[in-house]
Amino acid sequence: AQTVTQSQPEMSVQEAETVTLSCTYDTSESNYYxxxxxxxxxxxxxxxxxxEAYKQQNATENRFSVNFQKAAKSFSLKISDSQLGDTAMYFCAFMKVMNYGGSQxxxxxxxxxxxxxxx
Amino acid sequence: EPEVTQTPSHQVTQMGQEVILRCVPISNHLYFYWYRQILGQKVEFLVSFYNNEISEKSEIFDDQFSVERPDGSNFTLKIRSTKLEDSAMYFCASSVKGAITEAFFGQGTRLTVV
Incomplete structure (x- = not known):
């Protein structure tokens, strides 16, 4: 069974600074999101x-980027230039890819x- | 921008009563999901639905739960006989294909069982 662990229940950051949220996961699957x-x-x-797990390049979306370490099963989120609107709960999530390439x-x-x- | 809409936003029901939570997924989406989040806990998968049938369900989704797409636009979650422990935020989500693509979530329905 897959598990996802976020070890930091709460974090705070000053506006305009950078913060990194941690996430680790456990799976025996080789292909997942x-x-x-x-x-x-x-x-x-x-x-x-x-x-996507088969991609080595870390995903980036504007001020948000990830550090994906597949061997370590780590998937941290970095938020640069933090803004007040970034205040929220952040959830890390895992999804396996089925054999046919799809997902449920x-x-x-x-x-x-x-x-x-x-x- | 298209969005998933859930009604009601908050529902209070007595233990033992039936409750139906409603969702209108995004119109061209084909996959539909229900998740729940008990206060202070993580979001948990309940069920996925495709082509008018359940494609996957979790252990939480027992015989007290059912889903339906009655009219091609709504997607409902029915809890037959509510228990106190069913109190949670229930999220509906939909995606175009099997959720390799982005799953869009609704704003949730807070269910309180008293």
Whole structure:
């Protein structure tokens, strides 16, 4: 069974600074996807960034980037130039890829990290 | 921008009552999901639905739960006889294909069982 661990329940960062959120996972699968979702106080979860396990290059989306270490099963999220609107719960999630190349959508989430960006 | 819409935003129900949570997925999406998040805990997968049938379900999704796409637009989660431990935030999500692509989540329905 797959598990996702986020070891930092809460973090804070000053506006404009950089913060890194940690995520580790455990799986015997070789092909899978990893995600970071953001859940602001409005409660709707929003996809921040996605990484495909077979790609060695780390995914980047504007101020958000990941450090994907497949051998170490680590998938950290770096937020550069933090903004007040980045304040939210951040969830790391895992999804395996089925043999036919598709997926059933069973996202396995970590417990989340509550990020507060302070002015 | 298209979005997944859930109603109601908050529902209070008495233990033992049936409750139906409603979701309108994004119109061209083919895969639908329900997740739940008990307060203070992680988001847990309940069920995925494709081509009018359940494609995968978790251990949480027992006989008390059912899903339906009654009219081609709504996607519902029914809890037949609610228990106190069913109190949680329930999220609906949808995706164009098997969720290799982005799964879009609704804003959630907070279910409180009293």
């Amino acid at each position: 990893l995600f970071w979702y953001k859940q602001p106080p409005s409660r709707q979860m929003i996809l921040v960034i996605r990484q 959508g069973n996202l396995i989430f970590g417990k989340g990290t509550k990020l507060s960006v302070k002015p």
